[in-house]
Amino acid sequence: MQFAIARYAFQGGPEQLSLTPGEKLHVETVTDDGWVLGTRFQGTERLDGERGYFPLSYVEMQNDPESKSQASDSPDNAHAVHWTPMVTIDNFQGEPDAHGLSVVKNERVLALEQSEGGNAGWTFCKNSAGDKGYVPAVLLLYPNILRCPSPCELSLRVSTARGSSLANRKSLGDSKNKKEEECAAACVEDYVVCTVSKMLLSSPMRGGLNLPKRAAAALVTARRGLASEAYVDEEARSKICKELGVSEDSVLLTIAEMRRWRSARAHFRTSEGEGEQIDPSIGFVPTMGALHDGHMSLIAESTKQCNFTAASIFVNPAQFAPHEDFGKYPRQPVKDLALLFEKGADAVFVPSQQEMYPGSKPGQTSTQVTKTHVVPDGIDFVSEGAARPGFFRGVATVVSKLLNIVQPTHLFLGQKDGLQQIVVRRMVRDLNIDVQVVPVETMREQDGLAMSSRNVYLSEEQRRAAPALYKALCAMRDAYNDGERDFTFLKLKGQEILDDEDLFLTEYLSLCDNLEGAEFTSDRPLPEENIMASAAVSFGNCRILDNVLLGKQPHIQR
Structure with a gap:
């Protein structure tokens, strides 16, 4: 039997198990994307409701020396068992007589995701x-x-x-x-x-x-809960483009179409003087759809700085863990395309999952969709990376693919996803990708809440409580601007405000280096530049995150 010792505290959300440092948990499954399905016991008795997922990076895995080798639970005892909770x-x-298992509606079972031995269409469960x-x-x-x-x-x-x-x-x-x-x-x-x-x-x-x-x-x-075909297929493209009054050549469904669009703009003849031929600037705004004013600010900045602007809409399965909200992530292609063209986008790349990840299947997420990944070292141990192990591997992988396909000169990213911006900047630098990363300030609602596609998940009561997150980060920034450089004091300043809100739980509150993402510690005063204060909170059914920058940010080119 394998078990785990918790190294760090972890506040679990839906289908997750909270951790207390030092406690021992029995391990059922370790997923490919860095999560453990485990159970909390008291003596030999499993505690009711004490079962769920937690990050592998938060625990130390150990084998029980007293446990005996046991045969596999699989039907033919030939493969290791990886159970997944299902309903x-x-x-x-x-x-x-046919090895069937009787179940009733809404019963929770553990399932082997892939059945073998000629049992296509059936799943082995307990x-x-x-x-x-x-x-x-x-x-x-x-x-x-x-x-x-x-x-x-x-x-x-x-x-x-x-x-x-x-x-x-x-x-x-x-x-x-x-x-x-x-x-x-x-x-x-x-x-x-x-x-x-x-x-x-x-x-x-x-x-x-x-x-x-x-x-x-x-x-x-x-x-x-997924589309089996393209997010927008050819028939839908024709109807949408006719309705919006745009050319079908501006809604690009395949990599080949996207590259033809880019090649046609390899050179650009100016209208000034004698029409000098130049290499044009191509701005790129990658999105997962469900667009709001924050996305539109990225488009506006791109059209302001670049000769042409391309955007993409792709809900990337590689950055979702198996238990996360990939199936219910908002999808509204017609509305999104209308917004993008209205705000000045010249082309929108809308690929299917098969186009981006050949050989993948509907329903697959995380490491299942591709065998080749871009892995940013060290990120799974800090702030958002620790809260969502494997997430930034999926982000880095899809962004590198999109940059290779679109080949823009400028990449516009919102500051709201601060650690994501750090990861992409590092990747572009380390892999020598010829693109300039342009950060754009976070767009906010009137009460300070950062605009996000996931805000639609918030109930009225949760929506009223949500601005406390930004309030806490602003309190930390104000104290820093007043001369405070003590790491512990600033974190306590923010945590006090977060703790006053009963509707959510703090997943993390971080002070990190805005260049590399490394966490600061209490053993020395905070520096005068390149600091990001960030936090994420969970309402149980959904989570929100935000960040603010502290000190000078000389690397940011506005």
Whole structure:
């Protein structure tokens, strides 16, 4: 048996386990992206509710010297077991002779994500009683995937006996009236996971589901809350461009299209004098969509400084851990494209997951989507990196890919994601990428809350409490500007304000070097330049982060 000793305190969010330094936890799974699924015990008894994910970087892994070697829990005892917590979405009566596991709707089980040995379409699971067997993969969801907020219940019907593929969208809504039918269609359109209420499963257990490929892909899409096809396909592009009055050549779906657009602007003839030919400046604004005024400020800065401006919309699966909100991240391509062109973007790159990560599958995240990564050393041990191990590996990987594809002269990034900006600046420097990173000040609401696509998750009560985060950081900055250089005093100044707010818990409060990201310590006074104060807080169902800069920032070119 393997266990872990907590080295640092960690405040867990949904599906996570909080840590106290020195405590011992039993380890169930270590994921590829730096998270551990573990359980807290008292003696030999597992404590109720004391099970969840925590960062690998926060613990010291150890093997129990008294434990005996045990056979694998996999069906053929041939592979190491990596269990993932999941929830069933309907009842299923398993056949014991065929190694089936009976489950009831909303039951929590542990699942082997990939079944082997000819059991495509089935997942090997074990329940809380320790019983094990196969469950249809289409009946399993990650516990944190967003459910449909509407009163409708979407029925995905598959008839393998007739050999039919997934019914078309209009027939998916098993609704009693037109309003519910429209709601069901909207759920599919927005890639929101709805309840799969009935499945017609007619294949023998050991033979697998034997579903048509199109049906299986659609079911995986519904199960993960993702689009199985491109974020915007060619048909949608034609309709959107016609509606917006822009050329289809300005909405680029493939890498080849993006590179042709860039090559056509390799040289630029000015209108002044005799029309001198110059190498134009190309500004680039990478986004994940769900755009707000903060993104628009990046576009405005790019159009101000550069001859041409390109943007991208891509919800990057590589920067999401398996338990995070990839499936429910807001997706609104029509609205986003309209905003970008209205604010002056010349082209928008809107690739699919397959285009960016060839060979990846819908529902995969983190290290699953690619075998090649750009890994920024040391970042997983500081502030946002420690709170989300593996996140900046995904960020660095996708940004390096986008820079290679677009080849801009200027890269515009918002200051709100401060550590992300540090990581990208370091990567550009260390890998000799020929682009100038241009930071743009954080756009804020009137009460100081940093604009973010995830602010839509906040309830009214949470929204009223959220500005306390910026208030705490401003208090630290004000004290610094008044001459305070004591590390401990400044952190206590900010923490007092955060602790006064009962609705959220502090994930971290950091003072770091704004050049390299290294944390300052209390053993010496803070320097006169290049300091970033940052923090993140969790409301349980969502989290927000922010930062402010302290002292002079000579490296920032405005």
